Each structure stands twice: as C-alpha cells, then as structure tokens.
Amino acid sequence: MRPSTKKLVTNLSPGTKIKGKWHQQTYQIVKLLGSGTIGSVYLALHNQSYVALKISDQPSAITTEVNVLKAFKKVQGSRLGPSLLDVDDWIITKDQSYSFYVMEYLRGYELNTFIKRKGYEWLGILIVQLLSDLRELHDQGWVFGDLKPENVIVTDAPPRLRLIDVGGTTKQGRAVKEYTEFYDRGYWGLGTRKADPAYDLFAVAMVMIQVFYPNRFDKGPNPYRTLTYKIKQSPILRRYAGCLEKALLGKYTSSSEMSQDLSKIILKRQQSSSQNTKTRSQPRRNNSTVKRQQRKQKHYQWEESLGIAMVTALFTIFYFVIHML
Amino acid sequence: MKKGTIKQILLITDGCSNQGEDPSSVSALAHQHGITVNVIGVLEDEQSEQPEGLEEVEDIAKAGGGVSRIVYAKALSQTVQMVTRQAMTQTLQGVVNQELQQILGSEKSMEDLPPEKRGEVMEVVEDLGETSNLEVLVLVDTSASMAHKLPTVKESLEDLSLSLNARTGNNRFAIYSFPGKKQPVHEIMPWTNELSNIASVFPRLTSGGITPTGPALKDVMYRFQSTPKLEGWGSTDETIYEETGY
Incomplete structure (x- = not known):
C-alpha cells in the first residue's frame, strides 16, 4: 500500500503512451505483467513489436537493475536474463517523473x-x-x-x-x-x-x-x-x-x-524406466519381478503414488497397532 | 569519499499523535541534525481503507527526509527492512549528489545525468550503502491499540537486524517505546549490535490512549551515540531529497 500519489505506475491503463525524455522512444502500454516492491512490469508495444517495460518512481533502483542487466550483457549473449533495449525517464509534469527500462519480452509459461x-x-x-x-x-x-x-x-x-x-x-x-x-x-x-x-x-x-x-x-x-x-x-x-x-x-x-x-x-529414474521397457520385451522373466517393476513405472503418475502412499500409511498404522497389542 | 555513519529514527505507529508538538516539525528538526526519520504505519488486518490518523505518517517522513509506508501487520518484516535500506540509499544519494554538484558546479543531481551515466554514480551509492555504519533508533508506539501488534513488531526487528548484519558496515540499534511512564519515552533496549533474542525485553504492558509522537521524537533525537557530525551528511537543502522522488 502506498500513498495515492505514487500509485500511478502500478495503474497505467492500456493505451497509455510513454515517451522517453532522453531517447525520444514511445511505448504504448498493453497490459500489466506484474508488480513488485520496486515497480511494475508492463507489456508494451514499440514499433509494432512487444517489449517488457519496467517502470518505477525510484530512479536509483532502476539504475541499479540496469547495471546488473548490462553486466550480464558484457559477459554473455542474451542467455542470462532478458536483453536490455532502452533506459529512460518519463516526465509527466515537473514534479511527476518516473524512470523505466525496456527489455525483450519473453513469452512463456509460469x-x-x-x-x-x-x-x-x-x-x-x-x-x-x-x-x-x-x-x-x-x-x-x-x-x-x-x-x-x-x-x-x-x-x-x-x-x-x-x-x-x-x-x-x-x-x-x-x-x-x-x-x-x-x-x-x-x-x-x-x-x-x-x-x-x-x-x-x-x-x-x-x-x-x-x-x-x-x-x-x-x-x-x-x-x-x-x-x-x-x-x-x-x-x-x-x-x-x-x-x-x-x-x-x-x-x-x-x-x-x-x-x-x-x-x-533423474538418471536413476530414467534407467529404471528403461529397464521396465526391457522387461516388457522379455516375457520369460519371473512374474513377480515384472509386477514389481510395472508398479514402479506407475510411480510417475502421482495419483498412483498417492495411492501407494496411503497404502503405506495404512500399513504403518497397522504395524503400530500390532506392536501396541 | 569518507565513510560516515548514517543515523535513522524508525517510528512504528498505528495512529495519529494527540499530545504535544507537531511531530512533523520535530521531524524536520531531526533532519536538520543529520537524522533521517522513517515512519511505518501499521494497519489492522481487517482495515481496508486508509484511516484518517495515518495521514500524518507520510508528512512526518517527508519532513524528516525519510521513507514512509503504510502496511498490514503481517507485511511488517519486509517493510521494516525495505524502508531502512531505501532511506539509507536516499541519504547516500543526497551525499553523492552534493559531491556531484561540487564537481559539475551547478544544480546537478543524478537525475540530471543521462541514464547511461547514472550507472557509475549508483555503483558508488551502493558501495557506500554496503560499507557505511548505520545507527537505527527504533521508536515503537505502545499505546493500547498497538498491543496485539507488538509480537509482530518484535519479529520484524529481529529480522531487520538479520538483514542489516549481512552488510559489511557496522550497525547499532536501540529500541525505545512511547509513551513512557513519566518521561516521553521508555528505553527498551540500549544501543546494541544485534537484535536477536529481544523477546525478553519486549514489553507486554501497554499504557493508555495518549500518543505523544512529537515529544517522543524530540526526546530520542538526543539519544544517538555518535555525536561528531560528518560534513555532507544530513543536508539542510531539502531539494536534493525531493528530486529523488519522494
């Protein structure tokens, strides 16, 4: 919660145009992607392509993050973190100004x-x-x-x-x-x-x-x-x-x-599952092994695993009851 | 640049002051003395709107050159450390801005530099933030309505010491509560390096309805350890701080 005067950066409406003071680039807000302690990240349009724009009322924090992104850039290609495209200030009035930086927009799943x-x-x-x-x-x-x-x-x-x-x-x-x-x-x-x-x-x-x-x-x-x-x-x-x-x-x-x-x-699991495939092609194997290994395979579906966990739990309880008697 | 000691008062309160002088004016005075005043207003968990009394939170911090936040009790830990760090950066940036003015010879601050050139300045600020010594005097409002929030306050202070002690620079903390029995404030914890295990000293008893924030602030101003003031710390020129966006 912040005082109302500072809420703007977390509340930019779609269509808002942000023009940088120094580099004169314009970005059009599409939607909010997320908000954090320092500022908010928006999906924005720039020259008909999507970019991610982080904006904050703390210019020092923006500068610090830009420093990090630049340090990554120096050493590697674009693999560590998104690549940095622009850094600028957005001046609305004399007393109301924000800093922002623009990164490549990475599309993906959570x-x-x-x-x-x-x-x-x-x-x-x-x-x-x-x-x-x-x-x-x-x-x-x-x-x-x-x-x-x-x-x-x-x-x-x-x-x-x-x-x-x-x-x-x-x-x-x-x-x-x-x-x-x-x-x-x-x-x-x-x-x-x-x-x-x-x-x-x-x-x-x-x-x-x-x-x-x-x-x-x-x-x-x-x-x-x-x-x-x-x-x-x-x-x-x-x-x-x-x-x-x-x-x-x-x-x-x-x-x-x-x-x-x-x-x-991970390898151990993959090995055990490849062993399973082998057992299927070798039907002459002793029956109980096959059963056990088939059961192992089902481990990968967690519903089954849950079932096994419950059986185990019941068994444990049963075990304790026997002991107590 | 010399390493200095940053002095901060962290006021944790949940309501408006109702006795004594205007806390904002005291806060401005503290700022003149090179002490930054940060304020955290604690909301009740069921409060959805910002209540009236908490308006002064922002005013006190502004006058004191510090940072203010209004939060729910459960978010207190992270807020306490964030406010402290942010205010520190702000103070140091003020100092660096002054140096910049000396070099550039005009009314320049970091925001007047193009973004490409701010990076190096910010690195200096960060270096200072990591290595400077810090004195935080915590002033806790223990009027009746704060009673059930005190366990959270205690936790958040232990957490603050964990955060700050990860820095290279030295830290000193002291905790005072107000109102005191006969004086404006009551010493809970004298100056110390660490705030772990403060449970035993944290008050369970609280006093009545008065909230003399102004007098309490005035009292603790004089309880800082390091008296020698460093040149450049605690500027008397307010404009530097305004330009950092608060």
Whole structure:
C-alpha cells in the first residue's frame, strides 16, 4: 500500500503512451505483467513489436537493475536474463517523473503451469537448467537473490527455464538486495542474508517444494523440521529429499554440486524406466519381478503414488497397532 | 569519499499523535541534525481503507527526509527492512549528489545525468550503502491499540537486524517505546549490535490512549551515540531529497 500519489505506475491503463525524455522512444502500454516492491512490469508495444517495460518512481533502483542487466550483457549473449533495449525517464509534469527500462519480452509459461501441463518429470530437468544458469551467474560474481517462481519463466520449443527479473541480483559478499520471505533462508532461520551461491541454492530447493505446495505454508516452531516433513509428505519430492535437504542446510557450495546430485536422481529414474521397457520385451522373466517393476513405472503418475502412499500409511498404522497389542 | 555513519529514527505507529508538538516539525528538526526519520504505519488486518490518523505518517517522513509506508501487520518484516535500506540509499544519494554538484558546479543531481551515466554514480551509492555504519533508533508506539501488534513488531526487528548484519558496515540499534511512564519515552533496549533474542525485553504492558509522537521524537533525537557530525551528511537543502522522488 502506498500513498495515492505514487500509485500511478502500478495503474497505467492500456493505451497509455510513454515517451522517453532522453531517447525520444514511445511505448504504448498493453497490459500489466506484474508488480513488485520496486515497480511494475508492463507489456508494451514499440514499433509494432512487444517489449517488457519496467517502470518505477525510484530512479536509483532502476539504475541499479540496469547495471546488473548490462553486466550480464558484457559477459554473455542474451542467455542470462532478458536483453536490455532502452533506459529512460518519463516526465509527466515537473514534479511527476518516473524512470523505466525496456527489455525483450519473453513469452512463456509460469513454472507451475508448465509442470502441471507437461508432467512432473519436467521439474528435475528445468531445475538442472536453472542450476546451470545460476552457475554462470555465480561464476561472474553475482547471486540472483530474489529467486521465486514469479521471477522465472518457461519458454517453449524447446522448453527452457529462464530468469526474468534481476531486481534482487546482488554482488557476492554483500547483503541480498531483495528477497521474498518464503524463499529466503534467513526467514527460515537457516542462514544469513549475505549473498553467496548457497543463498540461491536454498531458494532453488524452495522453488521445487512450492510446486507441490502452491499455497505455501507457515514455518512453524521448528522451521527445518517443517520443511523435511513437507518433503516427505510428497511422493515426488521425497525422491529428491537428499538433494533438497543438502541445499536447505547450505551444504552445497556450488550449483554444479547440486546439479550433479539432481542429475543422478533423474538418471536413476530414467534407467529404471528403461529397464521396465526391457522387461516388457522379455516375457520369460519371473512374474513377480515384472509386477514389481510395472508398479514402479506407475510411480510417475502421482495419483498412483498417492495411492501407494496411503497404502503405506495404512500399513504403518497397522504395524503400530500390532506392536501396541 | 569518507565513510560516515548514517543515523535513522524508525517510528512504528498505528495512529495519529494527540499530545504535544507537531511531530512533523520535530521531524524536520531531526533532519536538520543529520537524522533521517522513517515512519511505518501499521494497519489492522481487517482495515481496508486508509484511516484518517495515518495521514500524518507520510508528512512526518517527508519532513524528516525519510521513507514512509503504510502496511498490514503481517507485511511488517519486509517493510521494516525495505524502508531502512531505501532511506539509507536516499541519504547516500543526497551525499553523492552534493559531491556531484561540487564537481559539475551547478544544480546537478543524478537525475540530471543521462541514464547511461547514472550507472557509475549508483555503483558508488551502493558501495557506500554496503560499507557505511548505520545507527537505527527504533521508536515503537505502545499505546493500547498497538498491543496485539507488538509480537509482530518484535519479529520484524529481529529480522531487520538479520538483514542489516549481512552488510559489511557496522550497525547499532536501540529500541525505545512511547509513551513512557513519566518521561516521553521508555528505553527498551540500549544501543546494541544485534537484535536477536529481544523477546525478553519486549514489553507486554501497554499504557493508555495518549500518543505523544512529537515529544517522543524530540526526546530520542538526543539519544544517538555518535555525536561528531560528518560534513555532507544530513543536508539542510531539502531539494536534493525531493528530486529523488519522494
């Protein structure tokens, strides 16, 4: 909530024309894409093509973000974050002026929507992609900072997860510039807010967790126990438990370490599923093995997994009852 | 450029002052003394409209060269740290703008530079923000209506110390509440480096309906540790701050 005089940037109506003071380019607002603490991002039209425009009443914050985008540009092509197209000021009256920058517009799906549509097996793969981008970013001396589903996008054909908002990107060794509580290790009592690679890796683990808990959850009296419990509750997350717990506790010092562990888990699953295909073509195999392996295959559909989880739960309860008697 | 100490008062309140001098005038005075005054107005969770009393929140911060926000209690943690950081950047930018004026010899500030040239200036501001020493005096309104919000205030202050202690520069915090029993303010926590485990000192008792914001602000102005004022800090020229957009 901000005083009414400053609400304009979050409330630009479609059709509004924004003309830059310095470079004289005009952008026509199409719709609001998102709002954050620093400003708002709009879809806009410029020379008949779509661009993303971030506008804020804090010129210093805009300058800082532009600095980050420029630093990325220097080292790499356009892979880390969207490419920067323009930076300017929009002067409405003498007392009312805003700063903005313009980026390429990345069209894509939200992470959770994509995974729901294409299947949970995509989660691991997208996260491995994310980790490779983070590795590059870390190698350049940065930390992404405000890593959360809202700040990534999955572009299609081929599916690729990309970082889109660099508002939290901080030089390593400094205090993280911007963060969101649920993804912040400080909030969970599991570390400082000093920017180091492990800070991002904590957030990566939280991004994976929230896929299964889109409404998020409270940290409770023992935050780490809450997290491990939530991981165990989800049959798919449980497979990644070892890797997730290491990331949450800050035991990975680089994203390649985490990526390796994650890849191993994904590979193991793919191997087991390819073994399944083999067993089908070898009908002479002993019956019970086949059954067991077929059951394994069904793991990939989470409804089934849930069923198994329930059976297991019942069995456990049964086991305890027997013991108590 | 010399490293300095940034002095801030962070006022957390939920209503309008009803006793003593006008808090905005006191806030302006504090600003003259090189202290920035930030104000956070806390709303009730069920409040949908901005109540009347909170109008002064913006005025006090403006007069004090600081930042103001009006938020629901649950968003307090992030707001407290954001307001503090933003005000710090603002103060430092004021300082850097003054240096720029000396170099460029006219009424220039960062916004008068083309966007391409602001980057380097901002890097200097960021460097200073990371390394400067910071003194934050937290002034908490503990009048009756604030009572049930105090646990959240406590949490958000612990969180603030977590955020600020991730910086390279040193931090000092002190917490005062108002109204005090016989004086305008009551010391909850003397100057310290960290605000973890402040639960034990946080007050459970609250006093009646009066909210003497002005007198309280005036009192805490003189409770900062570092008395030597640095040249350039705390400008007396308001226009610098206005141009940063607040």
